[in-house]
Amino acid sequence: MNDNLSSSVNSQILTILIVISSILLFSVSPTASADGSLTSCDNISVSVKIKTWVDGIEGETLEGLSATFSAKISQTANDLVKQSVVVPKPSNCCSNVSSQVSGFTALAVRGDCDYLIKAKVAQAAGATGLVVINDSEDIVEMSCSEKTALDISIPVVMISKLAGEVLNKSLSGGSKVELVVYAPESPLIDPGAAFLWLMAVATVTCASRWSEITKSEDNSRRYDELSPKPDEEENEIVEMNTTSAVVFVITASTFLVLLYFFMSSWFIWVLIVFFCIGAVEGMHSCLVALVKSKCRSCGQKQVNVPLFGTTTVISLLVFLFCATFAIFWVWTRKESYSWVGQDTLGIFLIIAVLQLAQLPNIKVATVLLCCAFMYDIFWVFISPLFFHDSVMISVAQGDSSSGETIPMVLRFPRLFDPWGGYSVLGFGDILFPGLLLSFTVRYDKAKKRTWKEGYFVWLAIGYACGLLLTYLALYLMNGHGQPALLYLVPCTLGTCIVLGFVRGDLTELWNYNANESKQTLIGEEAA
Known part of the structure; x- marks a missing residue:
């Protein structure tokens, strides 16, 4: 809670935060279109909504998944006629059922025979549709293996065990x-994607220039006893090297695999706790720095806090506010508005990490970003060859049984999507390019470059374009989750290298040493 944290504590906090935020999550749940008109085993399985009425009163709207051999399902419910529901006998719908299902939608349980057999039996008995209740909360795709065209003319869908219990409860009550x-x-x-794009670009730009935003007017001219000295600020910086960059990506991969195999509500709760600790620390440091930059006298009055020692009043008040904010978010994290609190905490966490971690030159940036580039591609596109599905997307979806999700993402609701949900962007997709943009800010300042001659503005534009390409690829691939760094790394690191080569700065950027540059500048001023 003290304003001047020791370098060892900051290093430990930074290590935890970067390992957690290394989960590069950028996945949007795919939604296929119901445009198949032929009834065969090769039809596209689509997500469906099921509007229900109990004794004429509209009830819950359930969700399900159509079979690959189902008849075409309408995209709207406006012109559809309500279908009454009955439970067939036998309830598994595996053998000839009673004629009571004729003109009704059959509600069958999963198991004892193939899905296609259930559909054929229900249709032969005159059913107008078939709803299969799964034996778990997941909804699986109902498929078949026949290569010839089928004569299934009724819609066939699957719902979860819980949704089935809702229907059965009403039916059993008469x-x-x-x-x-x-x-x-x-x-x-969806406009939500545009807002998320704007949020990400604003965050990486603001975080890269945060030291200038919070710099007081007289900071460069004098320091009083309560002001941090330049040496103290430098002690709190963690400068990455090529070895730590490689080790970091390996650690991130290990952590991701652990999440994949041991995903559960308690594991996600551990991440939520770490996220809140880091976010509170980041929010506290950012707000205190912002207040002091506008009101330097605000940080002078001190107070003694038991167990924590002496701190300033403004620091204590800001800490209490940040802790309350984080606790409120945890308490309401499943509410529809919780994304606001999560994004706020996440943005402050990203800003704080980019103030603590620095890249010394383009050589380290190239190693880090290229490793992250391959990391993102492997765990999204290649991992299905070794695992059951995409490890990255699976982790991004969280624990389906508890509804808990990984908190290390920025998210924005899909405003006009009938399925709801969120567009999401992982912290890593902002932090990694942000480290490079932060370096260009320091380089431009040291070399006294204007915005045209410098690198930061052009890399910020490159980041915005790379994120646009990510969304374009997302739509072209029917919503399949995309590794954002596949597009962000070439648009940022590639832009920097090309500009450096054209301007003749590439060698200097590659081997740049900020300390040597400062000593040279001091020598020139002294002369």
């Missing part, structure tokens, strides 16, 4: 249950 099955499509472009 109520009349009706439903309508439809498959709404997500819009091609």
